[in-house]
Amino acid sequence: MSIEVQQITKIYGDQKALNKVSFKIEKPEIVGFLGPNGAGKSTMMKILTTFIDATEGSATVNGYDIVSNTQSVQRSVGYLPEHNPLYLDMYVKEYLAFNAKVYKVSKARIAEVIELTGLSSEAHKTIGKLSKGYRQRVGLANALLHDPDVLILDEPTTGLDPNQLVDIRHLIKSIGKEKTVFLSTHIMQEVEAMCDRVIILNKGKIVANKTLQELREGNAQTVIVEFDYRVEDAFLKRLPKVKGVVNTHGFVYEITFDTSKDMRAHVFDFAHDNDLKILQLNQKNASLESLFRELTTE
Numbered sequence: 001m002s003i004e005v006q007q008i009t010k011i012y013g014d015q016k017a018l019n020k021v022s023f024k025i026e027k028p029e030i031v032g033f034l035g036p037n038g039a040g041k042s043t044m045m046k047i048l049t050t051f052i053d054a055t056e057g058s059a060t061v062n063g064y065d066i067v068s069n070t071q072s073v074q075r076s077v078g079y080l081p082e083h084n085p086l087y088l089d090m091y092v093k094e095y096l097a098f099n100a101k102v103y104k105v106s107k108a109r110i111a112e113v114i115e116l117t118g119l120s121s122e123a124h125k126t127i128g129k130l131s132k133g134y135r136q137r138v139g140l141a142n143a144l145l146h147d148p149d150v151l152i153l154d155e156p157t158t159g160l161d162p163n164q165l166v167d168i169r170h171l172i173k174s175i176g177k178e179k180t181v182f183l184s185t186h187i188m189q190e191v192e193a194m195c196d197r198v199i200i201l202n203k204g205k206i207v208a209n210k211t212l213q214e215l216r217e218g219n220a221q222t223v224i225v226e227f228d229y230r231v232e233d234a235f236l237k238r239l240p241k242v243k244g245v246v247n248t249h250g251f252v253y254e255i256t257f258d259t260s261k262d263m264r265a266h267v268f269d270f271a272h273d274n275d276l277k278i279l280q281l282n283q284k285n286a287s288l289e290s291l292f293r294e295l296t297t298e
Contacts, residue, residue: 006057007056042184045152077148079151091126119137132159151183197211215288222283225278227277228277
């Protein structure tokens with residue numbers, strides 16, 4: 001087990017930032033850690049990287065206890081914090097060489113991570129002259145420098161332009177084939193593109209811990225249908241498991257069903273039985289963003 005968290009609680013004064021949080025992450029796996037601002041995501045990541053202590057509970061990273069084996073945890077983890085701390089007056093290569101000495105890794109590894117994170121064209125510049133996106137790449141290169149088994153990335157795509165997003169997404173997916181990647185982000189498209197599983201945190205508690213497929217299963221589905229004639233909503237509501245009917249425009253209807261089962265066959269049979277022609281019939285899956293809002297909004 002790469003990461004195992006058991007009943008972790010973190011209290012600041014009279015506020016519970018984390019409230020008995022438990023989860024497990026296998027290797028290799030890319031897990032997205034989602035939640036609104038203030039949900040406790042960064043706090044959890046800081047605890048797992050030994051930057052701060054938990055008030056209660058226990059956790060292991062790569063088999064090492066975060067309290068009794070702090071240095072082993074730190075050697076096992078590559079960490080990119082939300083506010084990426086960098087020495088702005090240092091050159092990219094100089095900064096990575098400085099950290100390479102700390103980790104006791106070879107100079108050859110510096111060249112490898114520069115190439116891996118697409119920093120070759122910027123390696124001769126001081127970090128202070130880099131764009132925000134390239135500074136993120138320097139932080140990611142530093143996190144990869146000692147070839148850790150576990151990567152913990154807090155908002156790794158912050159400040160990246162669309163082209164950089166694609167590059168970093170491919171890099172993280174590639175890393176996730178061999179390592180454990182635990183990342184937080186507010187960009188739902190990135191989660192859907194990269195992650196195997198999602199853990200959603202709200203007010204310090206886990207409200208979902210499922211694969212993307214499992215998260216969608218069991219939720220309402222919407223079927224978009226266009227008939228050749230207007231149909232009264234009351235008739236469509238006679239369909240099995242109907243949750244709601246909306247006539248969006250013309251003869252187009254959005255029918256929401258309280259089931260994950262594909263209900264288009266029932267809509268087709270309804271049209272046939274009522275001498276209606278179907279001009280379009282599509283299934284509209286709930287987006288991760290809508291599911292996130294549903295789970296984190298009272």
